[in-house]
Structures are given as structure tokens and as C-alpha cells.
Amino acid sequence: MRILALSAAALLASATAALAAPVSVTVAVAPELQKTFEKTYGVREAERLTADLQSSVEKTLARSGAHDGARIELVLTDVKPNRPTFKQLSDTPGLSMQSFGIGGAAIKGRIVAADGSEKPLSYRWYESDIRQASYNWIWSDAEWTFDRFARKLVRDAEIAQR
Template sequence: MRSLVALSAAALLASAGSALAAPASVSVSVGPELQKKFDKTYGVREAEQLTADLRKSVEDALAKSTAHDGARIELILTDVKPNRPTFKQLGDTPGLSMESFGIGGASIEGRIVAADGREQPVKYSWYESDITQAYGNWIWHDAEWTFDRFARRLARGEEVAKR
């Protein structure tokens, strides 16, 4: 009976220790050059959607990990390329079709500020290089793939400033 109580107490202490660690806070903004591209070419609503997608990918990945607990993660979306035309591009360019497709991807920069104040730069990019692999059904297929790859690496605690 005492061993059962001891095991229960140990399990409670172990779970309390992990519960005390606050998850990382994640903020995402758009770089100035990319913002101009959203305003002129892609459409402003696309910027809002992509920053929300990047934030959600990182938050979801970090929720499954203890990497960067208590940190502040500040990300800047510096470039994106769509796989298909955006709604603004379709409206601005007669003859353009949703059947059009190309290679896409994204670039992310920023920093991780650890709970103790240490800063770590973040830089990651990935663009599809094979047009035969770029035929996604979604406008931002490769960009979202980039967000997911980045988030998984971040959650594993891998160095993400090398690329």
C-alpha cells in the first residue's frame, strides 16, 4: 500500500513539474518587402491567413514538445510563393486560371528569446524544386509544407538558423 502511495506521489510530482513550464509564446509578422508583394500582387487577406497558419503550425508542434518552454518566439515571414494564383491575381490578370500551377515555398526569419533571456536566431526556407511535385490542390500548399517542416524541427529542438 505504501509503495502505491509513493508511486502516486511521484507521478503527481512529475506531472506538476511539466505543468509548471509555460508553453512558448509565438508571434508572426510579415516582412516589409513581402507586405508590399501582398498589397500589390497576392492580396492582403493572404497575409493574414499565412501568418495565422504559421503561428498555428508552430504552436501545435510545440504543444507536443518541451523544447522552448517559456520562450518567446518571434517570427517574420520574409517570402512566400504560391502554387496556384491567389484570388487577387485571378482578378487582376484576365485569362489566368486556377488550373495554373507552379513551384512554391516560403522563407522564415526571426529569433527565439529563451526564458533566461538568451537569444537564438532563426532562419529557414524551403521551396519545391521539382515541378512534378508542385501540383498541390491548394494555393499555398508548398508554403504550408514549409511551415510544418519548420515547426517540426523547432519542436525537436533542432538548429533552424543554418539554412
Template sequence: MRMTALAAAAFVALASPAFAAPASVDISIAPEFQKKIDKTYGAREATLLTGDLREAVEKALARTPAYDGARIELTLVDAKPNRPTFKQLADKPGLSMESFGVGGASIEGRVVAADGTETPVAYKWYETDLRNAYGNWVWSDATWTFDRFARRLARGGELAQR
């Protein structure tokens, strides 16, 4: 009898939404932006940006079962740094990490639900006022854009706009 109760409890726990397959998140970089990264920002920055976007989306989607079993395919279309990247500093000796500007990012993609339904998503935000520029590191405004996009996606805000 005890084994039956344990087996039933395990079945209920595994069948609950908390144990459903989380959404998979695939991040790519648009070819035009990849050229800009290679020429201007440095290849290292592509890894940083895609990692930050993936982390923001996965963290936000972990809080909601709405996308369980879905596939999120995102393309980083553009990003603008707040401070110079290592490559920019190397290419222009007079440039300093004290240099600061407005940044942001642009994201496009689609959500493929578990039932195969595809929904396009897009989000972009660039700071326009230097006084409001966020943070102190190279990709501060871009990271802020990723976090804001991820929160809106998790709430269904991006899907509701389509």
C-alpha cells in the same frame, strides 16, 4: 487530512512541466514581402500565411517542454503560391485556378529563452521541380515549409544549426 492530500496532489500537478507556460509565438511579415502581398497577392493572403505559420509552430511546440516560457519571434520573409490568389485571378481574367506552379517560403526570426538567451533561427524551402510540387491549394508548398520548419524547431534542429 484529505484536504492536505488533495492540496499536495494539486501542487505536484501544477508544478509538473506539462503545466509550464507554453512558448509565445509572434509572427510578422517583412516590409518588402508586405509590399508584394499588397500589390500582387492581396491583403487577405497575409492573414492566411501568418495564421498557418503560427498554427504549425504552436502545434509542434505543444509536443515538447523544451520551449516552455520562451518567446518565438518569426518574420515571414517571402512566400510563393502554387496557385493564383483571388487578387491575381481578379487582376488577370485569363488566369485560372487550374494554373499551377512551384511555391515555398522563407522564415527568419529568433527564439528568446525564458532566461533571456537569444538564438537566431532561419529556414527556407522552395520547390524546384513542378512534378514534386505539393498539394492542391494556393499556399501548399508554403504550408509544407511551415510544417517542416516547426517540426525542426521543436526537435531543436534549427537551433543546432546556429
């Protein structure tokens, strides 16, 4: 009987999720930042960060149902790593993975609602306390920024619905 109740709850949850149109999220890298990736951080880091930003936003919005049917277009305009990337380590012989600094990211973009209305987006966050950086890995603060940005999108949608 318990399995039947859990199956019914799962079916109801999937049916509710099927009624809502999923959010479409695209992420690009600003041209200036792309040059920085090519010259300093490494191209694979750009691919990793854009995928992480897209995943973070999609998962957070899917859980909340915020901005259903909307198209969210994001541009990663700046990132700072907490530790050296593999390209930086190979390009600079004296650099070590024990080196650390404050990191973060900046994001711009827009939300295009299902009715065609647009809302500009802008978010940036950088760690301000170097004492926190020694515990982080390469892109910890950038990933933290992505998660905060995704939660902010949900909060803004909830406030707009009031």
C-alpha cells in the same frame, strides 16, 4: 473502472501541461513582402499565412514541450504560391486556377529563452519538382514549409538538451 482510469490519465496530463510555461509565438510580415501582398497576392492572404505559421509552430511545440517559457519572434520574409490567389485571378483575366507552379516560403526570427539568451532563426524551403505542384492548392508548399520549420525547432531543442 475504465472511465475512472481514463479520467485520471487526462487529469495527470493536464496537470503536467499546466506546470510548463507555454511558448509565446509572434509572426510578422517583412515590409517588402507586405508590399507584395498588397500589390499581387492580396492582404487577406498575408493574414491567413501568418496565422497558419503561428498555429503550426505553437501546436508542434506544445505537443513536444520544446522551448517552454521561451518567446519566439518570427518574420515571414518570402512566400510563393502554388496556384494563383484570388487577387491574382481577378487582376489577370487569362489566369486560371488550373495554372500551377512551385511554391514555398522563407522565415527569419529569433528565440528568446526564459533566461534572456537569444538564438537567431532562419529557414527556407521551396519545392524543386514542378511535377509535385500540379496536385497542390494555393499555399500547399508554404504550409509544408511552416510544418517543417516547426518540426525543426523541436529537433533543435532535443539536440540541445543532449
